[in-house]
Amino acid sequence: xxxxxxxxxxxxxxxxxxxxxxxxxxxxxxxxxxxxxxxxxxxxxxxxxxxxxxxxxxxxxxxxxxxxxxxxxxxxxxxxxxxxxxxxxxxxxxxxxxxxxxxxxxxxxxxxxxxxxxxxxxxxxxxxxxxxxxxxxxxxxxxxxxxxxxxxxxxxxxxxxxxxxxxxxxxxxxxxxxxxxxxxxxxxxxxxxxxxxxxxxxxxxxxxxxxxxxxxxxxxxxxxxxxxxxxxxxxxx
Amino acid sequence: xxxxxxxxxxxxxxxxxxxxxxxxxxxxxxxxxxxxxxxxxxxxxxxxxxxxxxxxxxxxxxxxxxxxxxxxxxxxxxxxxxxxxxxxxxxxxxxxxxxxxxxxxxxxxxxxxxxxxxxxxxxxxxxxxxxxxxxxxxxxxxxxxxxxxxxxxxxxxxxxxxxxxxxxxxxxxxxxxxxxxxxxxxxxxxxxxxxxxxxxxxxxxxxxxxxxxxxxxxxxxxxxxxxxxxxxxxxxxxxxxxxxxxxxxxxxxxxxxxxxxxxxxxxxxxxxxxxxxxxxxxxxxxxxxxxxxxxxxxxxxxxxxxxxxxxxxxxxxxxxxxxxxxxxxx
Ligand SMILES: Nc1ncnc2c1ncn2[C@@H]1O[C@H](COP(=O)(O)OP(=O)(O)OP(=O)(O)O)[C@@H](O)[C@H]1O
Ligand SMILES: [Mg+2]
Numbered sequence: 001x002x003x004x005x006x007x008x009x010x011x012x013x014x015x016x017x018x019x020x021x022x023x024x025x026x027x028x029x030x031x032x033x034x035x036x037x038x039x040x041x042x043x044x045x046x047x048x049x050x051x052x053x054x055x056x057x058x059x060x061x062x063x064x065x066x067x068x069x070x071x072x073x074x075x076x077x078x079x080x081x082x083x084x085x086x087x088x089x090x091x092x093x094x095x096x097x098x099x100x101x102x103x104x105x106x107x108x109x110x111x112x113x114x115x116x117x118x119x120x121x122x123x124x125x126x127x128x129x130x131x132x133x134x135x136x137x138x139x140x141x142x143x144x145x146x147x148x149x150x151x152x153x154x155x156x157x158x159x160x161x162x163x164x165x166x167x168x169x170x171x172x173x174x175x176x177x178x179x180x181x182x183x184x185x186x187x188x189x190x191x192x193x194x195x196x197x198x199x200x201x202x203x204x205x206x207x208x209x210x211x212x213x214x215x216x217x218x219x220x221x222x223x224x225x226x227x228x229x230x231x232x233x234x235x236x237x
Numbered sequence: 238x239x240x241x242x243x244x245x246x247x248x249x250x251x252x253x254x255x256x257x258x259x260x261x262x263x264x265x266x267x268x269x270x271x272x273x274x275x276x277x278x279x280x281x282x283x284x285x286x287x288x289x290x291x292x293x294x295x296x297x298x299x300x301x302x303x304x305x306x307x308x309x310x311x312x313x314x315x316x317x318x319x320x321x322x323x324x325x326x327x328x329x330x331x332x333x334x335x336x337x338x339x340x341x342x343x344x345x346x347x348x349x350x351x352x353x354x355x356x357x358x359x360x361x362x363x364x365x366x367x368x369x370x371x372x373x374x375x376x377x378x379x380x381x382x383x384x385x386x387x388x389x390x391x392x393x394x395x396x397x398x399x400x401x402x403x404x405x406x407x408x409x410x411x412x413x414x415x416x417x418x419x420x421x422x423x424x425x426x427x428x429x430x431x432x433x434x435x436x437x438x439x440x441x442x443x444x445x446x447x448x449x450x451x452x453x454x455x456x457x458x459x460x461x462x463x464x465x466x467x468x469x470x471x472x473x474x475x476x477x478x479x480x481x482x483x484x485x486x487x488x489x490x491x492x493x494x495x496x497x498x499x500x501x502x503x504x505x506x507x508x509x510x511x512x513x514x515x516x517x518x519x520x521x522x523x524x525x526x527x528x529x530x531x532x533x534x535x536x537x538x539x540x541x542x543x544x545x546x547x548x549x550x551x552x553x554x555x556x557x558x559x560x561x562x563x564x565x566x567x
Binding site: 050052071072073076077081082084088090091092093097100101102104106146 | 443446447449450452453454456457458459460461462463464465565
């Protein structure tokens with residue numbers, strides 16, 4: 001059984017219909033990559049899973065339970081963490097305060113905190129700094145760290161490499177690889193090289209619909225398919 | 238130039254502005270004793286304005302709700318306190334400080350409880366249906382303010398209501414040649430204590446952490462697993478209770494109140510919140526003190542300009558800092 005299963009999800013924002021019958025399954029374990037051109041509906045899909053847009057139709061099943069009508073906070077409590085496109089850092093709070101808010105009890109589990117420090121040493125260094133003063137890469141690290149400070153079953157991550165330097169991107173990739181050994185990641189990515197190096201399974205979304213699903217290895221080998229589904233010069237699928 | 242800027246920043250930045258205003262006023266006024274009287278009056282008024290405005294600022298910051306009815310809580314607080322004080326009139330006149338204080342505590346507590354209850358009703362019935370729709374918020378909360386004023390008019394009548402003061406808060410003390418009203422010192426102390434309490438709540442507790450986080454990004458607070466609705470209602474009730482408390486203190490300060498009180502305070506409370514920057518209580522305190530000092534100094538130096546002075550102050554500050562002096566980080 002898959003960890004997360006989305007069936008026929010339609011989403012409208014205002015009067016615009018953005019997603020039309022999005023359907024895909026995320027198996028447990030590893031990194032599942034959601035690809036698609038700009039404006040295809042990737043962010044909308046993640047936000048809808050998180051309950052941040054109204055979903056007029058379709059179902060979102062997580063561990064066998066339909067979560068599509070749950071409140072965002074209850075979805076989070078079911079074990080889904082969200083790292084949004086804009087990172088969602090609380091800039092006026094310190095790194096420590098950002099992290100403590102991500103714990104359910106207000107207390108850190110020492111082993112998990114140690115693991116965060118090991119993955120992202122900068123966070124330990126700037127622990128008492130206000131988060132707005134962090135660099136873009138450090139903010140992204142903080143956003144990911146918040147998602148793993150508690151045990152979770154699934155982490156939704158929206159374009160984590162956007163605007164980051166290559167060295168930071170590769171560090172981020174290492175961190176994701178390690179995290180995905182224990183936690184499933186649903187990753188939205190435009191950086192195909194990055195996505196390819198991490199993904200096990202994948203789906204492509206275009207114009208609010210899933211137009212391809214399969215193994216990342218197969219997709220990576222098929223450059224014609226990549227061109228057709230991802231290149232900006234070609235319309236439709 | 239840059240090093241001067243850094244020095245000012247390190248010494249407190251915008252929070253030095255009231256000090257600057259006080260120094261300029263000192264030069265303009267010339268007479269130290271008058272200046273001291275005006276400064277204490279300004280600080281006392283500032284603290285009361287802070288009580289009235291802090292809720293509005295937090296509610297806007299956290300909930301993005303423009304509550305034009307906020308001053309209804311101020312009015313109700315004033316009138317409820319006035320009635321309770323009148324009821325305990327015998328205790329107020331007594332020489333026993335215990336009876337004095339008890340009457341006062343009852344009056345303020347009644348205002349707070351009434352404010353919180355009214356806040357609960359307001360949030361559930363009036364504001365909740367219009368979350369995320371500013372135009373409707375303005376219309377419906379202004380409507381609610383009118384209804385509240387009419388209710389006050391119907392309950393307490395249109396003639397000015399007299400507010401008896403406890404005996405121990407009457408009179409003045411003389412410090413260095415200037416006479417300071419005891420009530421003003423009292424108002425200042427109460428405001429300072431409330432500010433300290435709010436500061437601790439916001440900065441030292443988990444609820445406070447959630448509120449500060451929610452002011453910045455509501456969605457993310459929910460995505461971390463917290464129900465923002467519960468925070469909303471809590472903050473709304475806290476804000477209304479504080480406004481009612483501010484109204485109660487104001488009633489004792491003015492000693493004569495009319496149902497127009499709410500509408501009168503509304504303008505000034507909005508100026509305070511806009512100057513200070515939305516969503517932060519430090520900003521609100523700063524705005525309140527500046528507005529009150531200006532009002533008192535200008536009222537003395539150029540009485541005709543007293544009303545306009547705060548509008549000018551607001552415009553000058555918005556030109557310089559469009560989000561106010563110390564807004565919450567967004
Ligand atoms: N708040 C909104 N209001 C109106 N339309 C929106 C809103 N958010 C997204 N859309 C529209 O929905 C469509 C999908 O947007 P979405 O952000 O999900 O795309 P995306 O795949 O994440 O793109 P990108 O790669 O640029 O982040 C776009 O056409 C966009 O214009
Ligand atoms: Mg996106």
